[in-house]
Amino acid sequence: MRNVTLILDDGSRFSGKSFGYEKPVAGEVVFNTAMTGYPESLTDPSYAGQLMTLTYPLVGNYGVPPFTIEPNGLATFMESEKIHAEAIIVSDYSYEYSHWNAVESLGDWLKREQIPGITGIDTRELTKVLREHGVMMGKIVFDDEPDNVPEAVYAGVNYVDRVSCKEIICYLPAGTSQTFSVNSSYAQLNSQFSTFNSQFKKVILVDCGVKTNIIRCLLKRNVEVIRVPWDYDYSGLEFDGLFISNGPGDPDTCDAAVQNIRKAMVNEKLPIFGICMGNQLLSKAGGAKIYKLKYGHRSHNQPVRMVGTERCFITSQNHGYAVDNNTLSAEWEPLFINMNDGSNEGIKHKKNPWFSAQFHPEAASGPTDTEFLFDEFVKLL
Numbered sequence: 108m109r110n111v112t113l114i115l116d117d118g119s120r121f122s123g124k125s126f127g128y129e130k131p132v133a134g135e136v137v138f139n140t141a142m143t144g145y146p147e148s149l150t151d152p153s154y155a156g157q158l159m160t161l162t163y164p165l166v167g168n169y170g171v172p173p174f175t176i177e178p179n180g181l182a183t184f185m186e187s188e189k190i191h192a193e194a195i196i197v198s199d200y201s202y203e204y205s206h207w208n209a210v211e212s213l214g215d216w217l218k219r220e221q222i223p224g225i226t227g228i229d230t231r232e233l234t235k236v237l238r239e240h241g242v243m244m245g246k247i248v249f250d251d252e253p254d255n256v257p258e259a260v261y262a263g264v265n266y267v268d269r270v271s272c273k274e275i276i277c278y279l280p281a282g283t284s285q286t287f288s289v290n291s292s293y294a295q296l297n298s299q300f301s302t303f304n305s306q307f308k309k310v311i312l313v314d315c316g317v318k319t320n321i322i323r324c325l326l327k328r329n330v331e332v333i334r335v336p337w338d339y340d341y342s343g344l345e346f347d348g349l350f351i352s353n354g355p356g357d358p359d360t361c362d363a364a365v366q367n368i369r370k371a372m373v374n375e376k377l378p379i380f381g382i383c384m385g386n387q388l389l390s391k392a393g394g395a396k397i398y399k400l401k402y403g404h405r406s407h408n409q410p411v412r413m414v415g416t417e418r419c420f421i422t423s424q425n426h427g428y429a430v431d432n433n434t435l436s437a438e439w440e441p442l443f444i445n446m447n448d449g450s451n452e453g454i455k456h457k458k459n460p461w462f463s464a465q466f467h468p469e470a471a472s473g474p475t476d477t478e479f480l481f482d483e484f485v486k487l488l
């Protein structure tokens with residue numbers, strides 16, 4: 108096992124050993140305090156560009172599920188088609204694993220996907236440094252290759268464009284899908300979609316780096332999902348609702364998506380629902396501003412309160428940016444507030460059927476207490 112050093116931008120150094128793919132890597136160092144869920148988190152496209160630290164000390168003991176693909180092209184157990192995090196940083200990697208659904212070890216999976224994994228890191232100390240200083244860039248360097256130092260930029264990079272789909276994919280609740288070129292005319296697409304199936308309500312899903320379980324949650328509720336690239340102009344398509352997905356990086360790099368949402372808002376009756384990046388882009392379309400949190404929310408136990416009620420929910424989260432509540436215009440109001448730091452966890456329009464959540468109602472992984480938000484959206488269609 109080769110020795111590695113994690114070097115943070117403030118000069119802090121942490122020694123560890125490599126258990127994944129052997130390649131130096133750089134990225135934004137973030138921490139997640141969930142106790143489980145590494146297969147889902149690693150394949151969540153929102154982690155693109157980031158080195159994912161897990162604070163729960165023992166990682167890997169339940170192995171990795173098979174990467175089987177359903178007939179509609181979606182992974183059965185994963186949140187996308189590959190690992191999107193740049194690396195995983197743990198305290199105590201378990202070389203043994205045991206789980207009814209495991210087919211390989213975390214280390215073997217990382218090697219196959221060419222993603223570094225490092226163990227033996229004091230992840231609690233690392234988290235304390237990130238909490239004190241705020242989120243930072245970091246590098247993993249192999250001690251026997253001290254001159255092989257990777258570089259990376261996170262701020263201002265449009266990661267959404269890197270992870271979004273490149274074609275239009277239409278999913279049916281029955282479990283099939285069909286792909287269409289973005290160059291097809293609206294007339295062609297509209298006739299295709301209705302021939303493909305007309306019995307279901309149609310939802311345009313703006314793919315900023317969508318997690319598979321969001322698509323599963325929509326299909327389960329019997330809607331046809333038309334997944335489009337993040338910057339695709341869907342104004343000429345016929346649909347019943349608009350969904351804006353989660354996604355990596357800085358929402359301020361996604362202006363094309365914001366402009367398209369504004370166009371869609373001309374129809375005041377059109378139901379709109381957004382999750383995470385979707386909350387940030389809907390807020391921007393409504394005129395609000397986004398800021399970067401000192402350190403993000405990444406865990407399974409973020410408490411949020413539904414504004415105007417005493418109802419609280421425990422939520423799964425993964426975000427580094429937040430909507431500034433003070434910049435919401437008079438037509439909008441916060442829908443959820445984070446009980447730890449008071450930051451925005453969702454918005455709603457006072458008159459129109461437009462709302463969003465900063466947390467992940469689809470969980471995967473994490474608590475499913477807020478999955479009812481999908482029911483609310485589908486009821487509106």
Ligand SMILES: NC(=O)CC[C@H](N)C(=O)O
Binds near residue numbers: 352356383384
């Ligand atoms: N999971 C997400 O959609 C994250 C949104 C955005 N990239 C953030 O970090 O805040």
